[in-house]
Amino acid sequence: MGFESAKNNSILSKLATNEEHGENSPYFDGWKAYDNNPFHPLKNPNGVIQMGLAENQLCFDLIEEWIKKNPKASICSTEGIKSFKAIANFQDYHGLPEFRRAIAKFMEKTRGGRVTFDPDRVVMAGGATGANETIIFCLANPGDAFLVPSPYYPAFNRDLRWRTGVELIPIHCESSNNFQITPKAVKEAYDNAQKANIKVKGLILTNPSNPLGTTLDEDTLKSLLNFTNQHNIHLVCDEIYAATVFDTPQFVSIAEVLNDNETNYCNKDLVHIVYSLSKDMGLPGFRIGIVYSFNDAVVNCARKMSSFGLISTQTQHFLAAMLSDEKFVANYLAESAKRLAKRHKHFTNGLLEVGIKCLKSNAGLFCWMDLRPLLRESTFESEMSLWRVIINEVKLNVSPGSSFDCQEPGFFRVCFANMDDETVDIALSRIRRFVGVKRSGDESNAAEKKQQWKKNNLRLSFSKRMYDESVLSPLSSPIPHSPQVR
């Protein structure tokens, strides 16, 4: 049933017909390549390995084991069915009290019990995607802006801007100091906005960082809190990767900073946390988004807005049971950190062996890979060329730094927690081969030869046909899956 729709583009809203959903960007080529040729260890061992998806697949066995032991947590099981009616009927936007309590407790545990969370401030949203959009709707008007440290999660462009009409102003961070956020950079971004007559309503950051995989230290957090407090703007901390911290330094939540005596004078009404279980627990399908605000009016408003993205009570019930199992949670958090540390070490060591450095990181499901030495020139065009080679030749879908608004070409985010050990090794061997080809047969004048090889290789692999295909961006995505660059 195809219906003629071209003529009716004009009768949809501006929102519906603009490009702010972000899906027509060239970065979706990676997805296309993967979807057209997905790796499978047996059925398609030469396919593209998905390393652009920040999923946590390392600890499902722990959850599955818990489910087997706790059938009551599922309202469709024989043991749990007594609760079915009450749960299915419950649509109060406050959410199940036991769910809110369990989330608050979980958030406390992932912060080592160093801070407490009030269940009455836990507000639901449709995933962190919904939570981030909701908080912006509460805090800013169309045309206002939020500062965001860059590089940042690409979907922020859609989530924070599309339906809200709010602008994003990046705070540029550089490799020279490991992409740390400096007061100078923050001030510069803020001042530029003032000069352009743009009203800045707040600053939003992701901590631990996506794509960097690093956590912010206490001093930086304090300085950011001071800045926002001084300028009377909001501070939103997306702590979605809180429990993926696998190494020192320890994670410091903005909640802890707020608790500190030194920041007593700070206006708590300006501070808000976004959370989710999509990364820490690997449950993105369950759409568990949380808005946690220290501002009563925002809690109230966000709660009303949550009507547009409530969490299924079936899922609330399940999580309430699982997350209030203290023993399970303690074991899960410890084991998850352990496995992430191991995977991270194995992967980054593998890269180091072939001379590829990653930013030193202690969290996240990915690493920030430095491929600047492989660039023909220090330009984004070169980065895109290299990226296309990695997708089409090396057959790995990684995410180019430019998609995160990184100001320096040559960085790539590579996810490592969404696959098993064997696949990681296959990915590493492919990378080894790719870099090794360059290496073989050259000791003297390595740099010059490197350039030569790269030029040749790129000419060979970068055929015109591939270029045309990669530049085409159809209006309705042919990809069977929704694009995710998370």
Place this chain on the structure above:
Amino acid sequence: MAIEIEKSIVGLSKVANSDTHGEDSPYFAGWKAYDEDPFDEVHNPSGVIQMGLAENQVSFDLVEEYLEKHSEAVDCGSGISSFRENALFQDYHGLFSFRKAMANFMEKIRGGRAKFDPDRVVITAGATAANELLTFILADPGDALLVPTPYYPGFDRDLRWRTGVKIIPIHCDSSNNFQVTPQALESAYEEAKSNKIKVRGILITNPSNPLGATIQRSNLEEILDFAVQKNIHLVSDEIYSGSAFYSSEFVSIAEVLESRKYMDSERVHIVYSLSKDLGLPGFRVGTIYSYNDNVVTTARRMSSFTLISSQTQQLLASMLSDEEFTRNYIKTNRDRLRKRYEKIIDGLRGSGVECLKGNAGLFCWMNLSHLLEKSTRECELELWNSILGEVKLNISPGSSCHCSEPGWFRVCFANMSEQTLEVALTRLHNFMQKRTKKVINSSFFSFLL
């Protein structure tokens, strides 16, 4: 624990500070009264009976029975092999099996008189999200949607709050059983025009909330023709389609389109949900079905903000693809709702109260206009307050539904046991007796004066 909205020293957004969320309206006094003193057959038999909540609790046993028989097949998390895949599945297309099951279910509800393509089903977390999402897609801030009155009070928030879109009422009255007329449509459209407001579409609820009646086929044709003539959209919220007492009496806009061989269909969009027909409001299962490719694509992208939990999609995919279950459920649910309806209508009639002739939904549209001293909103609210305070029934006054004729009330009957319904009817009966005596006495005395 009510937290007052304070206008913070630090500005929140205009949206946050507006009251378009609708919760400051006087009708929430009804909810408060119920919350503070909820009826319970055993523990609080004199408490407030909730008749303001359109929930369907008459057919739960069928769902429970299905789950008991099929707990392995349903596999909603207890089935280990699929847990991981399901937990990871966040694709905004939604599970194909779920979309297929929904499309099938929607076809069954319409007695197979319309076909639905699973690839046009877009998932959202409830009809609340679906309606808001469609509004974002079909209209710009400042534009308007035309909505027949009386309408579901939640539309004020769902269609307007964050979207900045206006609602222009299409006034309907009892003279023709509140049906939408071409004149009323034209009048609403002209009102918009004179205020320099751009109308982008019409939104109808069929079967209607709060009327509890289906829209007749000829009426649907008129509304569609009007939308075509003005080149605007038509959204049909068919959330109560499975709650029509007789399958044949519900005509979906999909059937009208099918008979027109889908001409002009690219402006039509259907909203559906399982909150009413299946009584599962907690699961947040909403869908948008659009005949417009661009709308499907855009809605799908926007659904990222409001997807259905994959766990729930899985459960419902199993349940709704069980032919025996769905066939039996749909039929039994219709029968039970009809019986409930007949019970309340008879009970009310016995107390001298008439309702609009209804044939669908979880409520009846009760006429108490003859009890009003003056035909005003104030008098209606006064009467409503007495019913709340003296009779201890929380029902919904017509003014909360933007009804232009004072004196009508929506009374829900499917969210309680039969015994509770009887208690409610008895209380109302006593109230009516007292009121009638009062009227007779006062007119007697005024005769004497």
